[in-house]
Amino acid sequence: MIQIGNYNTLKVTRKVEFGFYLDDGGEGILLPKRFAPRNLRIGDELKVFLYHDSENRIIATTQEPKGIVGDIVLLNCVSTTAAGAFLDWGLMKDLFVAKSQQLQGMHPGGEYLVKIYLDQQTGRAAATEKIEQQLSNENISVKELDMVDLLVYRRTDLGYVMIINNLHTGLLHFNEIFKDINIGDRLKGFIKKILPDNKIDLLLGKPGYQRVEDESGKIIRLLQENNGYLPYHDKSSPEDIYSFFGMSKKTFKMTVGALYKAHTIDITQTGILLINK
Numbered sequence: 001m002i003q004i005g006n007y008n009t010l011k012v013t014r015k016v017e018f019g020f021y022l023d024d025g026g027e028g029i030l031l032p033k034r035f036a037p038r039n040l041r042i043g044d045e046l047k048v049f050l051y052h053d054s055e056n057r058i059i060a061t062t063q064e065p066k067g068i069v070g071d072i073v074l075l076n077c078v079s080t081t082a083a084g085a086f087l088d089w090g091l092m093k094d095l096f097v098a099k100s101q102q103l104q105g106m107h108p109g110g111e112y113l114v115k116i117y118l119d120q121q122t123g124r125a126a127a128t129e130k131i132e133q134q135l136s137n138e139n140i141s142v143k144e145l146d147m148v149d150l151l152v153y154r155r156t157d158l159g160y161v162m163i164i165n166n167l168h169t170g171l172l173h174f175n176e177i178f179k180d181i182n183i184g185d186r187l188k189g190f191i192k193k194i195l196p197d198n199k200i201d202l203l204l205g206k207p208g209y210q211r212v213e214d215e216s217g218k219i220i221r222l223l224q225e226n227n228g229y230l231p232y233h234d235k236s237s238p239e240d241i242y243s244f245f246g247m248s249k250k251t252f253k254m255t256v257g258a259l260y261k262a263h264t265i266d267i268t269q270t271g272i273l274l275i276n277k
Contacts, residue, residue, distance in 0.1 A: 074184025
């Protein structure tokens with residue numbers, strides 16, 4: 001079975017002047033000549049993306065879209081009609097968002113966070129802005145300290161609501177953010193806490209000593225690049241530490257403490273010093 005709005009690996013069955021036909025168990029799916037790899041031959045298997053063109057024909061392409069069915073992505077609106085809007089998803093044919101699937105209306109040039117889905121009536125890939133109703137924390141599939149994929153969804157008075165693994169929502173509090181983030185950004189993080197009402201608190205990066213182990217190498221490298229000394233310590237501001245090391249002050253202190261206990265560095269009143277072994 002072929003999957004529209006997704007990648008499929010199909011066999012080349014015949015060549016024509018304007019491209020190649022790929023085996024779908026029927027008449028075949030056209031891969032236009034301009035998207036065919038050089039030296040493609042009959043019998044070769046090829047990974048292609050399938051979608052409908054403007055004449056409702058299934059077309060194969062080696063172009064890579066900005067998202068597949070099931071993905072939540074930030075896309076730019078290129079045009080609108082009375083029926084809906086069209087978003088640039090990286091293919092020759094733009095992605096349609098019906099008016100009924102928009103929140104406050106879309107306008108050319110605007111960026112919108114949407115979920116790509118397969119329309120059951122038309123069989124085409126389409127998009128919807130109505131994401132939140134497809135997310136649920138009723139049956140949580142993650143636990144505390146689990147590493148997760150995060151998508152920045154919307155800003156609130158407390159922080160940013162994040163989409164977790166395309167399934168749940170959680171909150172990244174402002175006081176836990178140490179870099180610029182924007183709606184649509186994809187980040188790595190972990191579950192800090194699951195509250196009794198199934199609300200989820202999040203942190204960026206990796207949990208506990210996994211993070212320390214990753215950051216130790218960075219601090220040692222930076223020391224080596226700066227003649228074995230760096231003027232940062234527990235009195236340095238969180239902003240200065242993040243600006244130089246790219247980590248929170250809490251992570252910096254944990255990492256420095258672990259390096260000190262391992263006799264890798266010495267801590268002075270003005271900074272940290274690499275111990276030559």
